[in-house]
Amino acid sequence: MSLPTPRGRQGDVVYLPRSGHHVVLGTAGTGKTLMAAWRAAYLSSPDTPGHGRTLLVTYNKTLAKYLEGIPGLRVRDLDVRTYGRFSWHYLSNSGLVRGSNILGGPARIRIIEKAVDAVSPAYRGSRLWDRGPAWFADEISWISGMGFTELDHYTDSERRGRVTPLSRGLRPVIWKVMENYRDLRRDAGYDFDWDDIATAVRERLAADRREHLYRHIVIDEGQDLSPEQIRSLVDAVPEDGSVTFFGDYAQQIYGQAMSWKSCGLSVRRVERFRDNLRNSKAIADLATAVSEMPFFEKSDDFVAPLAPRATGPRPTLVRCSGEDEELRVVRATAERLGRDGTVAVIARTWEAADHACRGIRATRLREGGFTWQAPPGVYKTTYHSAKGLEFDAVVLPLCGAERIPDRDVLESFDEKDAHARESKLLYVAITRARSELVITYSGTRSPLLPTDPALFTEVRP
Numbered sequence: 001m002s003l004p005t006p007r008g009r010q011g012d013v014v015y016l017p018r019s020g021h022h023v024v025l026g027t028a029g030t031g032k033t034l035m036a037a038w039r040a041a042y043l044s045s046p047d048t049p050g051h052g053r054t055l056l057v058t059y060n061k062t063l064a065k066y067l068e069g070i071p072g073l074r075v076r077d078l079d080v081r082t083y084g085r086f087s088w089h090y091l092s093n094s095g096l097v098r099g100s101n102i103l104g105g106p107a108r109i110r111i112i113e114k115a116v117d118a119v120s121p122a123y124r125g126s127r128l129w130d131r132g133p134a135w136f137a138d139e140i141s142w143i144s145g146m147g148f149t150e151l152d153h154y155t156d157s158e159r160r161g162r163v164t165p166l167s168r169g170l171r172p173v174i175w176k177v178m179e180n181y182r183d184l185r186r187d188a189g190y191d192f193d194w195d196d197i198a199t200a201v202r203e204r205l206a207a208d209r210r211e212h213l214y215r216h217i218v219i220d221e222g223q224d225l226s227p228e229q230i231r232s233l234v235d236a237v238p239e240d241g242s243v244t245f246f247g248d249y250a251q252q253i254y255g256q257a258m259s260w261k262s263c264g265l266s267v268r269r270v271e272r273f274r275d276n277l278r279n280s281k282a283i284a285d286l287a288t289a290v291s292e293m294p295f296f297e298k299s300d301d302f303v304a305p306l307a308p309r310a311t312g313p314r315p316t317l318v319r320c321s322g323e324d325e326e327l328r329v330v331r332a333t334a335e336r337l338g339r340d341g342t343v344a345v346i347a348r349t350w351e352a353a354d355h356a357c358r359g360i361r362a363t364r365l366r367e368g369g370f371t372w373q374a375p376p377g378v379y380k381t382t383y384h385s386a387k388g389l390e391f392d393a394v395v396l397p398l399c400g401a402e403r404i405p406d407r408d409v410l411e412s413f414d415e416k417d418a419h420a421r422e423s424k425l426l427y428v429a430i431t432r433a434r435s436e437l438v439i440t441y442s443g444t445r446s447p448l449l450p451t452d453p454a455l456f457t458e459v460r461p
């Protein structure tokens with residue numbers, strides 16, 4: 001099957017000028033991923049004047065694999081990559097990374113914890129140390145993502161992405177933790193982590209006299225790349241090349257909270273997609289209600305959606321007497337819906353997704369596994385990894401207040417920040433469903449779910 005033909009504004013976006021920078025914002029399900037694919041295919045096609053090798057880049061591996069599988073994208077001059085893969089390859093080809101010496105995941109958190117232990121005795125009594133290592137990891141990611149190389153840049157910056165402001169007086173202390181972490185990391189044999197690698201890419205590009213590998217870069221889910229990552233992509237194309245950025249700020253789930261405006265993109269006008277072509281009206285109404293909750297932070301880049309035309313049943317909210325009953329409902333519902341179409345059980349964590357699907361056949365979508373024309377069946381994934389994908393039906397299990405917002409996030413951030421972050425994830429998860437959505441909970445339902453009874457059909461098993 002080939003790509004659906006662009007409609008209306010979509011066609012204008014595919015054929016935007018072949019040089020310069022372009023920004024396309026759109027709400028969920030408006031065709032950004034498809035048009036990113038179309039644009040990348042157009043820019044790399046030998047029939048296009050000014051064509052050249054093109055990179056289609058996105059944040060998460062599952063989406064990159066999904067894009068790779070689109071038939072129209074299997075062409076010689078087009079590479080589909082995650083940002084991590086692009087940056088690693090570039091530095092590796094330049095001899096600047098050895099093997100896999102880029103730090104990430106729990107090992108990074110452990111080193112940050114050691115850095116906190118090393119710095120904290122000099123500032124005994126500070127409330128800063130009440131924060132968990134995940135909070136420090138997030139702050140260090142933010143500093144790296146902004147590309148700050150001097151303390152002054154950090155102390156003078158407006159710290160976006162936190163509902164609760166972070167006092168400027170504490171920033172030199174956090175900077176010390178970051179420096180200490182980087183020293184410890186180097187001692188452990190790691191030159192970079194996945195956040196500061198972008199600055200290394202930029203530094204290398206500035207000194208690189210070789211011909212540019214890519215003439216055009218198309219970015220999907222651009223809101224999840226840090227400003228420094230976007231700047232590195234802008235630096236990676238020649239002057240007669242192009243960067244096209246597609247994004248949705250309502251789905252910004254990686255904490256950077258910065259607009260494309262701070263990313264080195266200079267554009268004449270911003271294109272906006274408002275027609276949701278994925279969700280039924282009832283599902284889109286629920287997503288809109290989530291985005292209208294008081295803690296859901298909306299930036300200037302938020303695009304108000306138009307109500308979709310597709311009809312479908314209202315989302316079902318199943319109130320269960322306990323977790324055992326809830327899991328029985330989730331498994332039976334997923335098996336029933338998976339007979340005729342694709343159904344994803346999307347949970348907040350991998351542990352919850354595996355738990356919810358225990359005993360049934362479900363394909364785990366961790367680093368791929370979901371293709372352009374996936375067959376009917378049950379798929380399981382997390383809110384983060386479902387990014388960019390879509391399914392005929394979605395089941396969101398374990399949506400009680402005990403689990404959503406996530407406990408670890410609540411412990412690491414204060415309640416306002418935690419709710420702002422977690423409601424974006426919930427928004428992403430809800431908007432993955434084309435026509436059917438089932439949400440289950442036991443105990444008290446999550447405070448992140450809207451309370452308007454008109455949005456759901458509420459049932460007990």
Ligand SMILES: Nc1ncnc2c1ncn2[C@@H]1O[C@H](COP(=O)(O)OP(=O)(O)OP(=O)(O)O)[C@@H](O)[C@H]1O
Nearest residue numbers: 004005006007028029030031032033034277278388
């Ligand atoms: N021109 C079109 N013709 C037919 N279907 C379309 C068209 N454009 C988009 N769609 C359909 O709309 C749905 C959403 O498209 P897509 O995944 O590209 O949206 P998106 O904006 O990237 O969404 P999200 O940001 O929520 O992941 C898909 O099912 C896609 O096939």
